[in-house]
Amino acid sequence: MSSLGSSVCGYVLLLVVQIVLIIVFGFFTNYSEEILPKNGNATEGLEDKKPLAKYPHFQDIHVMIFIGFGFLMTFLKRYGFSATGLNLLVASLAIQWAIVMRGCYVMEGGKIPLSLDSLIGADIAAAAVLISMGALLGRTTPMQLLVMTICEIAVFAANEYLQVDLMRIADVGGSITVHAFGAYFGLAVSFALRPSKEDAKTGPMEGSSYGSDITAMIGTIFLWIFWPSFNSALVDGADQERAIINTYLSLAGATVITFVMSIMVSHEKKFDMVHVQNSTLAGGVAVGSVCNLLIHPFGAVLVGVIAGVISVLGYRFLTPAMLSKLRISDTCGVNNLHGMPALLSAVFSAIYASVATTEVYGNSLTTIFPAMKQNSSLTEEDLHGMVIGGYGRSAAMQGAYQLSAISLTVLIAIVGGLSTGLVLRSPMMRQLEKEEHHIDDVCWETPAESDTEEPSTNLCQ
């Protein structure tokens, strides 16, 4: 079915993509104005030397994308090379492509201006792809993942622009545009690639080993630690500090409740590592869209607790049901970690938005919800958003926009994911056989002393 030639062929294609990216970078990007050298006797001095305020936030997110997602996915007993390695490959392609795709919407004079903000945005876009990858983990070739990356980033960037720039929704932690999008895109791809009826069951290599469960905790804990940075990277000042506090509390609440729920629902009345590795993080997702709002400390913990409950129940009951009923595999359970908590977050954001008043939010109301500015006080930048958004919104309207944003995002993600899935299952692309699932040896040279037999021919494409 797959010859050596076609495999190398695939990677020649990847080489071509990388070369095209270089050319696109050459013609359509430049450093942003502020970091280009200045001429004349301008007194740069102080302004020029100020430290990059967002750099620590960026580095925290960078750790989440490359260590967090990468190691979280090492939980499979024989898929750690792919988890860490393909995570690195997919993200490296995604960030380059995201700089271009996201940049299309902010071009100045025919050039995409690059700054630290572009890198933060690119990392966040990569997160959406890695979430989708989690749904498919172990059931695709690397080449399929790379094609998915290219499709998904394009749709992601368009949807993000639609929701944030045009519809002016509040989503500083990306629960709507990143987590819901990534999860449902991935699940739609998974549905498109669904197995035949007799194969719709957990594979023999789909479990963890004692050691792999511990390396997965490296990923979980780094995600847990830096989630406040993820949620607060795009805001400043008091908003940022509130986002940090709320995310911290929500995660703590989700963690405690995850252990409680795990012991209650698990088969042997013991803790289940799957829950600990994933549901503890649901608090970070669920608080994402509301983390800078005045949800107050108790609200933050409560959001986390609800998310933890939903997430553990999802792992215990929903994921197996989706596999057996709908034949949708979800290797990492992204629906439970990202999907449902993101829906929850969107609903909360609608509720909080619909009751937001100047009495409570003071001057920051129109910073947080820019579309609630009165038409009389619009700046030129605001007019940009008027195409779809409409300004002078009431609080209730803003709430309705939040709900429309999550609905539209899920719809776009599903349609995008199904279309991408059709491409991935086209005859041009090699599919993995059932017995090749969740095994590194298919695509990686593995150390000789391993007791897993090595496939004698190359199966990687």
Next chain:
Amino acid sequence: MSSLGSSVCGYVLLLVVQIVLIIVFGFFTNYSEEILPKNGNATEGLEDKKPLAKYPHFQDIHVMIFIGFGFLMTFLKRYGFSATGLNLLVASLAIQWAIVMRGCYVMEGGKIPLSLDSLIGADIAAAAVLISMGALLGRTTPMQLLVMTICEIAVFAANEYLQVDLMRIADVGGSITVHAFGAYFGLAVSFALRPSKEDAKTGPMEGSSYGSDITAMIGTIFLWIFWPSFNSALVDGADQERAIINTYLSLAGATVITFVMSIMVSHEKKFDMVHVQNSTLAGGVAVGSVCNLLIHPFGAVLVGVIAGVISVLGYRFLTPAMLSKLRISDTCGVNNLHGMPALLSAVFSAIYASVATTEVYGNSLTTIFPAMKQNSSLTEEDLHGMVIGGYGRSAAMQGAYQLSAISLTVLIAIVGGLSTGLVLRSPMMRQLEKEEHHIDDVCWETPAESDTEEPSTNLCQ
């Protein structure tokens, strides 16, 4: 002795605790004044947008608490799920409870004001609990750890307030209030839970495996790397930079000497991983209370070297003796890593304080030792501290206060630990049997391929 019902019972209790915490947060906390929205035409602008100066420090500490402690405790061959998982659970409960308990002493208008500083304080409080957990590692049920967390945080917060706010001692790195407190609290609990005479020996599962010793190094090295942030988080400017430099040098000195001592005292004249994983960090503890003082680079290295020597000797000779003579188990050797180096730090702080003069410290003398302010120059905030502390102290008096602080802290920790231990060994709480020590399988669903036999009934409570 323990039925399934009673086990779930325990976790219903944890659920209740979490709900009570939400209610307490609801009634008694709010964001601090600065991060609440402002009304009116105040010109927030610049001030409001300035980056959170302490956030990188906070995140470093956050890594220490959740990755550092968590992975350091994975050294046991079959206790890695508990090390990383229970570390996450205990710390998540501890930080919520610490925000409340520490907040009691700074309430404003009936509300505890939350800010980034509260999170830093909560993380540091969690460190004390995790140190105590290290002394008990593998010999308690999760439920016992959680009860200990609740007791310990309450005592910790009271003692911290007593020493720092009332007695005005200098302890920026928390050697006295965190390390000594946590270590002796844990050892006192361990004493209360001491085994019968015939059981007072190292258990069969108490050793490491080749792989677990390497994952433990993840914890060690992250603690080592970020210790300068831990010691310098609560000070600013020149004090902060000195704290960083001194901690860096002390750790380097402790590390070199740890390898020297290890090869000298170990049985086979080789390096011992226990020493490398732990004693290399003793330099960070020993310099804690003096790290912002003018101990000069040579003083910093010297403190580290002395701490390294004491710590390795402690692991080699004292820990076995404590077990055989006093029946005090200390799984992680917290006495050698946290206890004795903290005593050393307190003694150094007394010496340095007692010779501090305005000639040497200039204007910063009364910032570092606020109780050395003259009565004539007291501000209103200072009067707060007069209840116990007394102002206008001489340098010698400050030295005496430093010594009283460590004595009182150790005393409070031991009394608190013994009391907590009595609760933990009460008939209401399930105790682990000797053969259940240091095994994940007691409380965790473990992968089937493991060759450790699974206990047939649930033993986790």
Next chain:
Amino acid sequence: MSSLGSSVCGYVLLLVVQIVLIIVFGFFTNYSEEILPKNGNATEGLEDKKPLAKYPHFQDIHVMIFIGFGFLMTFLKRYGFSATGLNLLVASLAIQWAIVMRGCYVMEGGKIPLSLDSLIGADIAAAAVLISMGALLGRTTPMQLLVMTICEIAVFAANEYLQVDLMRIADVGGSITVHAFGAYFGLAVSFALRPSKEDAKTGPMEGSSYGSDITAMIGTIFLWIFWPSFNSALVDGADQERAIINTYLSLAGATVITFVMSIMVSHEKKFDMVHVQNSTLAGGVAVGSVCNLLIHPFGAVLVGVIAGVISVLGYRFLTPAMLSKLRISDTCGVNNLHGMPALLSAVFSAIYASVATTEVYGNSLTTIFPAMKQNSSLTEEDLHGMVIGGYGRSAAMQGAYQLSAISLTVLIAIVGGLSTGLVLRSPMMRQLEKEEHHIDDVCWETPAESDTEEPSTNLCQ
């Protein structure tokens, strides 16, 4: 050949070195002026309280040195204790010694002034030693590594002073002074210690295991993540932001191309972990000397892609050839990760320097290339550099200086490495036997359950 006595002897020597360091610190170092307390009624206030702008950068580099290098070297199946432990020991000695050696060139009033910058410089110097250690990994005793550390840091500091301070070359990411220096120093030592003809082949323990390849990825990914901090730590403002963006893009390009090349050249047409663990990082090295220049985004990606190609080809063809033809072992392949990409970076820096004009660089031209200042506008600090450098250079001249810098650095590294190698193979120092290579058990107490037989006598020196 080696008695117990002589082994302990070696460590007594290390103890003496540490004590000498304390004495040197006592007599010849102090905190820098800015972080010493001030007297009089100076208004410190604001200035004194400003956050340490470089601290997050420092901590990122700190993670690279201690986690990055340490875990990258755990790839060997039975050398993880040494990789993480000796990395910690060697770096702890290196940073102390580097503070002294680098400080010699900036003494003020007979004292080396310590500040955060000294720590950053010390960490970077340690990187050079750890690169050299990578070339030798598993083939030396710890004592040999420590002697090498002492020699190498001294030569490193002199060469760094020569290139950066006297010759005024542009090398903000340290490709020339750190990566090329460290790689060729290490390879020269390796050549000096070369095995007899019949032993010049890969040892039986020189491979990886499935688990060790995954822990090595911890190192790789943390190096990958924080490389932008390494390259941008020594510059400010717009230069810093460009250095971050260029390094980020170069790494992404190198990563994609590494996977492409790996599948093309590897034996089974699959991904090879050696390439993924190392060549993905070559982009960070290759962009080092030019990362703050106006190489534009496409230039950054292109540099990374070229470096990735060269690096993978080096691992596949050059390293085996060097071993069989020249008997130069290179355990970690530092020539492919650090050596050749650094040469590439130097060549690029010469090209970019030789075409740099005021039209393009504006005011920043003479900040980036200080020796291109006109003689009329020299400040006193500049005169310092006139000894060798000469000022008023043309762009072409600066390009020539860049080429002379890399040539001179490689020459100094090779001469220094060969001399050091002669010391290491002197009869006074114990050498490892071939069968002792790449095994922790030679120097470490290892857990009993391991199936590797323990050497019955101590072999560590």
